[in-house]
Amino acid sequence: MAGLEELKKKLQPLLFDDPDKGGVSSRVPLPEDTCDSYVVSDGGTVNLLSRSLGEYNINEHGFHKRSTGPEESDSGEKAYRCASHDMHIFGPIGNGASSVVQRAVFIPVHRILALKKINIFEKEKRQQILNEMRTLCEACCYIGLVEFQGAFYMPDSGQISIALEYMDGGSLADVIKIKKSIPEPVLAHMLQKVLLGLRYLHEVRHLVHRDIKPANLLVNLKGEAKITDFGVSAGTVTYMSPERIRNENYSYAADIWSLGLAVLECATGKFPYNVNEGPANLMLQILDDPSPTPPKDSYSSEFCSFINDCLQKDADARPSCEQLLSHPFIKRYENTTVDLVAYVKSIVDPTERLKQIAEMLAVHYYLLFNGTDGIWHYMKTFYMEESTFSFSGNVYVGQSDIFDTLSNIRKKLKGDRPREKIVHVVEKLHCRAHGETGIAIRVSGSFIVGNQFLICGEGLQAEGMPSLEELSIDIPSKRLNPIYAVMVPRWDSDGSGLLKVADEDYTIHVSRHLTFSD
Known part of the structure; x- marks a missing residue:
């Protein structure tokens, strides 16, 4: 029991994922881009200044990004005219750990959007806003990533609203609640898009997502699966990789572990570890128990291999997104006709x-x-x-x-x-x-x-x-x-x-x- 209490104390800083205590790897340049400062002007404009000297100005009329730092790879200016008065805002889609998401209609083009509201006055949430907007505004229409439509700031509430594509099929977590499990061919086709989006985050944006899980993999009624919730500072303990649990340096391979767990959960309909005894006991299972594997008599050898590759305890042994895109599991169903539209529509009331x-x-x-x-x-x-x-x-x-x-x-x-x-x-x-x-x-x-x-x-x-x-x-x-x-x-x-x-x-x-x- 004393050992368990000692482990809990050791793992407590992880829940806040402090990068100054070894939370982020020095092996790769991960642009956490934390806010050094923020200023709210008398006119109601929020100015966020990132470490890379990129300026993010957000007010009721929209979002404007200006890059001034020599290290900023995505230099130039970008403006998104998505104003608060251009929205008819409706009820919530859902609540996350750090935000509220509501449906909205963008008045100028009569388009339904998802509006994600985040409080600007909390430091950790400012960091998330920067990471999320920095990623999405540079890849507003990239395959496998939820589209970014703009952002605005409401001085009265102190909230920044990020306008995103409305994914009308819900999340993969919603899918498995209704369907209990997702067939291999469907998963393989959906994963192609997800892996393309994740590859972009890793290889182009040099960003670790940190919170890959079924609830953050959204689908629309066209059958497309896309990643959402970028730039969180900690992520969900349930899907953390062994190196993160040990509070060691980590890199893109941490996302591959989380993806493996998420895909296994989608295929079997249940999370592969026992989560009923608290987060500390869950972490002990992940560290000490063999990595979970799908039943070989119920799943193809290619699928079992895909999961085993993703859930290697040694981070360096895990494949990259590029390697997973050519994995035999993905290739097996590449030429198989799968009606993703009909599948997603079958789960929507x-x-x-x-x-x-x-x-x-x-x-x-x-x-x-x-x-x-x-x-x-x-x-x-x-x-x-x-x-x-x-x-x-x-x-x-x-x-x-x-x-x-x-x-x-x-x-x-x-x-x-x-x-x-x-x-x-x-x-x-x-x-x-x-x-x-x-x-x-x-x-x-x-x-x-x-x-x-x-x-x-x-x-x-x-x-x-x-x-x-x-x-x-x-x-x-x-x-x-x-x-x-x-x-x-x-x-x-x-x-x-x-x-x-x-x-x-x-x-x-x-x-x-x-x-x-x-």
Whole structure:
């Protein structure tokens, strides 16, 4: 027992992974790029100064990186215009150890994104922000890495929001919860993309990820697997390599160990070590027990070899990403047809997915309609040239005609005085699948005199929207006219996560309270 307590004391610094105590190897130049300083200006701009003298300026209007140091390999300036006022932000996707991730719609292009919020005032999290943005902004569309769309800072909350590609299939951890295990052919095809992304981190960015695990391997409905959560300072103890547990110098091989454990867990459906007796006992298992291997009677010899190679106790004996890309396990299924799209779609609840997209689209649409003139022009790009819009017995075709018609409706609803503004209240929303990429959405509600679009009941709220309970509004007594709208938007028709309305039928039941004509 005394030996166990001694081990716990020895391993305690590892949980914080202090690089000054031997946490990072000197064998390779790993750009941890820790913040030496940060300044928040009176104007609400955060300036992060890295050790390499790269300057990262982030404010409500977006993110700008300027490289000034002679050691900075990715020299030059980069700007990402992804502003806080360009986002309609919705509920959380999930919570991590250091961040909250929410769904959002990027207003200018009507694209669903994942918004990762991190507190700027904690030193360790500032380091993570730098590592993550530095990596992603240089590889915003690289295979196997979640795409970076920009970042902005909100002074009121002290949070930096990093806008990322929305991976609508969840994580491999979600997959194995539903499927229990992932077949070898599926794993092999997904791993090709993951290994390409990890190879880029190691060979181009000289970065150890430190937290490869099923929860950080995301998939989209195109069947693509991608790595997320870059630049964490410690990582999850469960997937740590033996050299990290011993608090020794480590390098890229630490990620290979973690990948091996993650792949074995995905294939078998369970983590290969006993985690019920605490982290210290888990570390003892990793150090003292033989490396786990898949049952040879249940898996191919190529897969068993892949796992054994990744889980070598000696870090120098583990293969690189480049070597794993040509491993017999990957090659075995290279020419095997695997429908990754169908596989990922089989784990997603289609009803819940349709409901989420329909609610986000409807709220986004009516926030634009009832919002400020400054964002109204974005409504035009919500439609395609072949889109149709039916209103008052007439049919309008194409972006320009539809936008002009909507602008006329909006102008009449707005009135000449602020207190006369008429806004939408959504009372019910129904949706169903329409074709391969479409959703038919039926919205019913009414008009009231007010300042902001509202939703009744338990419908999805965007961040900043007041609830009916907060406003204490009696809708029946305020109702002017019932309204009905049937939209048929296309979701992700080009694989980019864009929302576009193909057809729309907009009906207003006119009563004595409201005189309205086309």
